[in-house]
Amino acid sequence: MALNYIWIGFFVVAxxxxxxxxxxxxxxxxxxxxxxxxxxxxxxxxxxxIGLTGVLTLWLGLLKVxxxxxxxxxxxxxxxxxxxxxxxxxxxxxxxxxSMIMNFAANMLGLDNAATPIGLKAxxxxxxxxxxxxxxxxxxxxxxxLNTSGLTLIPVSVMTYxxxxxxxxPADIFLPILLATFxxxxxxxxxxxxxxxxxxxxxxxxxYLGGLSTLVASIFFGISLISSDRVGPISNxxxxxVLIGIMVSFVVAAARKKVNVYETFIEGAKEGFSIAIxxxxxxxxILVAIAVFRASGALDWLVEIVRFGIxxxxxxxxxxxxxxxxxxxxxxxxxxxxMMVEAMDYHGxxxxxxxxxxxxxxxxxxxxxxxxxxxxxxxxxxxRYAVTCGLLADLAGMIAAIFIAYQFFGHLI
Numbered sequence: 284m285a286l287n288y289i290w291i292g293f294f295v296v297a298x299x300x301x302x303x304x305x306x307x308x309x310x311x312x313x314x315x316x317x318x319x320x321x322x323x324x325x326x327x328x329x330x331x332x333i334g335l336t337g338v339l340t341l342w343l344g345l346l347k348v349x350x351x352x353x354x355x356x357x358x359x360x361x362x363x364x365x366x367x368x369x370x371x372x373x374x375x376x377x378x379x380x381x382s383m384i385m386n387f388a389a390n391m392l393g394l395d396n397a398a399t400p401i402g403l404k405a406x407x408x409x410x411x412x413x414x415x416x417x418x419x420x421x422x423x424x425x426x427x428x429l430n431t432s433g434l435t436l437i438p439v440s441v442m443t444y445x446x447x448x449x450x451x452x453p454a455d456i457f458l459p460i461l462l463a464t465f466x467x468x469x470x471x472x473x474x475x476x477x478x479x480x481x482x483x484x485x486x487x488x489x490x491y492l493g494g495l496s497t498l499v500a501s502i503f504f505g506i507s508l509i510s511s512d513r514v515g516p517i518s519n520x521x522x523x524x525v526l527i528g529i530m531v532s533f534v535v536a537a538a539r540k541k542v543n544v545y546e547t548f549i550e551g552a553k554e555g556f557s558i559a560i561x562x563x564x565x566x567x568x569i570l571v572a573i574a575v576f577r578a579s580g581a582l583d584w585l586v587e588i589v590r591f592g593i594x595x596x597x598x599x600x601x602x603x604x605x606x607x608x609x610x611x612x613x614x615x616x617x618x619x620x621x622m623m624v625e626a627m628d629y630h631g632x633x634x635x636x637x638x639x640x641x642x643x644x645x646x647x648x649x650x651x652x653x654x655x656x657x658x659x660x661x662x663x664x665x666x667r668y669a670v671t672c673g674l675l676a677d678l679a680g681m682i683a684a685i686f687i688a689y690q691f692f693g694h695l696i
Contacts, residue, residue, distance in 0.1 A: 362380070577614075585606075
């Protein structure tokens with residue numbers, strides 16, 4: 284229901300802003316631009332869905348092989364005690380735990396192409412335990428929020444864009460992103476647990492969270508020992524190694540169990556095509572609304588309002604120029620990426636704003652895109668409080684990014 288109101292709000296606000304620009308600024312092109320952008324967004328949504336078909340086919344086929352080979356179940360057993368406490372509705376022997384673990388692991392390593400199809404597989408498995416097929420269950424909401432909060436250990440794509448923009452040290456945002464995304468994920472877990480009345484003070488939950496915190500700290504320390512010019516190549520190498528390792532382990536494990544690997548792959552791959560087709564209307568709908576909102580100039584006006592308010596209370600406003608990336612991030616991954624590149628191009632990749640937008644880009648995932656794709660793939664029409672929790676986690680990540688960027692690249696407020 285919340286997504287419905289937000290979707291309507293995008294169009295209404297965009298129309299009012301466009302009307303104001305037409306009447307008061309004599310801007311005769313605003314509505315033409317909104318229409319053109321909406322058509323472009325519709326085409327983009329369709330292309331994204333079709334482009335996703337191949338990736339879905341590959342990874343859902345491999346995931347089926349991993350399930351038959353027992354690898355996914357082994358991973359589920361490893362992390363099961365923690366997941367069973369934050370997903371209490373799901374039977375402890377459900378294969379969805381393995382799929383969720385694979386999805387989170389891919390996200391942590393920055394393997395977006397692998398994370399999305401595995402995440403869609405997990406959402407479909409969660410739907411099997413959902414008593415009301417059109418209303419998001421608690422487990423589906425928890426999974427989506429943890430997914431969109433985007434815990435990232437290796438932000439390869441952001442470092443790549445910084446290198447292309449001429450940053451002296453493209454990896455200097457590695458630690459800020461790691462910290463910001465950690466805060467975002469913890470905030471998402473806490474907020475959703477409050478909604479669902481999950482007690483996070485259970486010893487097992489605290490032990491797993493403590494282990495995750497130790498892992499983050501270890502990576503923090505390990506990266507500090509590596510020369511800055513080698514962080515990017517090493518990160519890419521680790522990500523590639525893990526990806527190929529997953530593929531090979533699935534195939535070998537299935538072969539050892541005398542599974543017909545190729546036929547099993549085909550069986551799982553067929554699911555990828557049907558899911559990709561199913562998400563087209565959901566993806567087109569959200570992308571068109573975002574495109575109209577952005578083309579109207581409403582986003583730019585919102586940034587200037589914030590700048591005026593911050594200046595009025597005497598606080599520094601140098602971070603406000605990074606807000607377009609922060610505002611766009613929950614709405615559109617490609618839009619936020621464009622905002623990030625635009626900010627680095629205008630201010631410089633090594634300027635405070637250039638480093639801040641890079642940190643923001645890596646601190647969370649794209650909430651509305653993920654919600655539209657994941658819930659759309661299973662026909663969820665009522666997202667309940669998923670949008671609220673997702674956006675609050677995004678807000679926590681953005682606020683953390685600002686303060687962390689001041690710590691690393693500027694002066695404390």
